[in-house]
Amino acid sequence: MPQCKTTPAEVAAQIRRALKNGGSAEHAAGVQWFFKEEIKSYGWYTADLRRAAVRFRREVRKEHGLDFLVEVADHLFYGSVLEEKVAAVFLLEKLDHEFGEREFKLFESWLDRISSWADHDALVHDLIAPMIVSKPARAGAVFRWARSPKRWRRRAACVALIRGSRAKMFFPEIKKLSDSLLADEDDMVQKGLGWLLRETAKFDARRTVPYLMKIRGRASRLVLRTACETLPARTRKQILAS
Numbered sequence: 032m033p034q035c036k037t038t039p040a041e042v043a044a045q046i047r048r049a050l051k052n053g054g055s056a057e058h059a060a061g062v063q064w065f066f067k068e069e070i071k072s073y074g075w076y077t078a079d080l081r082r083a084a085v086r087f088r089r090e091v092r093k094e095h096g097l098d099f100l101v102e103v104a105d106h107l108f109y110g111s112v113l114e115e116k117v118a119a120v121f122l123l124e125k126l127d128h129e130f131g132e133r134e135f136k137l138f139e140s141w142l143d144r145i146s147s148w149a150d151h152d153a154l155v156h157d158l159i160a161p162m163i164v165s166k167p168a169r170a171g172a173v174f175r176w177a178r179s180p181k182r183w184r185r186r187a188a189c190v191a192l193i194r195g196s197r198a199k200m201f202f203p204e205i206k207k208l209s210d211s212l213l214a215d216e217d218d219m220v221q222k223g224l225g226w227l228l229r230e231t232a233k234f235d236a237r238r239t240v241p242y243l244m245k246i247r248g249r250a251s252r253l254v255l256r257t258a259c260e261t262l263p264a265r266t267r268k269q270i271l272a273s
Contacts, residue, residue: 039099043106046087050075050114053083062113066147071112080114084121091122097129101137108141108154116150120157127161135162135169142176145183148219155187160194170195170204177208182217189223196231202238205231209242213249225257233261243270 054073062072075083092100100122107119123130138158145151163169173188188208195201205227212224232239243250243258247270250258259267 037095039102040106042091042095042099042103046103046107046118047110047112047115049083049087050080050112050118053079054114066149068147070147070149073112073114075114077117080118081121084118087118088122097126101134105137105141108144108150111146113147113149116144116146117153120150120153124157125161127158127165130162135159138162139172142184142187143181148186148222151183151186152190155190156193159187160191163191164195164198164200167195167200170201173204173208174211177211182219185212185215185217185220186223188212189220189227193227193230196227197234199235202231202235206242209246213246213251213254218253221251221253222257225254228254228258229260232258236262236266240266240270247271 050073054075056074058072058074058076060074062070062074088100091103104119104122107115107122110116110119138154141154142151145154163172170192173191176184176188176191179185189212192201192205192208196205209224209228212220215221215224228239228243232243239258240262243255247255252271255271259270262270
């Protein structure tokens with residue numbers, strides 16, 4: 032008889048079971064402290080989860096190939112548990128050089144499955160941002176996300192440019208994006224914007240400090256305080272002065 036073919040859904044289910052069985056109930060109880068939203072967790076520490084995901088990736092890719100692995104991750108990112116989503120990202124991180132527009136659109140669609148800042152930042156910072164650095168034309172997507180009524184897409188617009196900001200890329204885009212989001216009242220968006228401006232200031236203070244001085248009357252204190260964290264005390268005081 033012909034052997035039944037394993038599907039991505041079945042492999043994802045196997046990984047899901049392994050995640051459930053390998054977690055810590057004690058740690059899971061403490062995870063909620065980090066989130067405003069109610070979070071379901073198996074209680075994995077990040078380093079352990081990444082190591083497990085790397086093992087899964089090695090086995091799945093060897094047997095089934097990259098496209099199959101992406102499908103497995105897609106199934107996992109539909110999960111309702113934090114570690115399932117983060118494991119989906121860990122399965123694919125550092126493979127961005129092998130991905131194209133199909134995968135970029137897929138990862139963009141995952142933004143609508145986000146349940147917390149943790150799975151959001153894993154997805155955007157570890158999968159989407161490197162793909163934008165490798166193909167800068169993709170940065171145009173952030174302006175669509177910035178206009179979205181969904182908080183996680185607007186936060187994604189900021190976080191997606193952070194890796195590029197560390198390479199002194201996208202400064203005009205960062206200014207334009209910041210201008211469009213300065214009035215955003217959502218704290219998750221403000222924190223994302225502050226994070227982006229902090230990294231931009233850290234790696235390109237010459238251009239960023241004048242911009243921060245320009246927007247200090249319009250930006251929230253949360254955005255400005257975060258943006259100034261790595262700047263010298265004197266510069267920080269000037270920017271934060273009333």
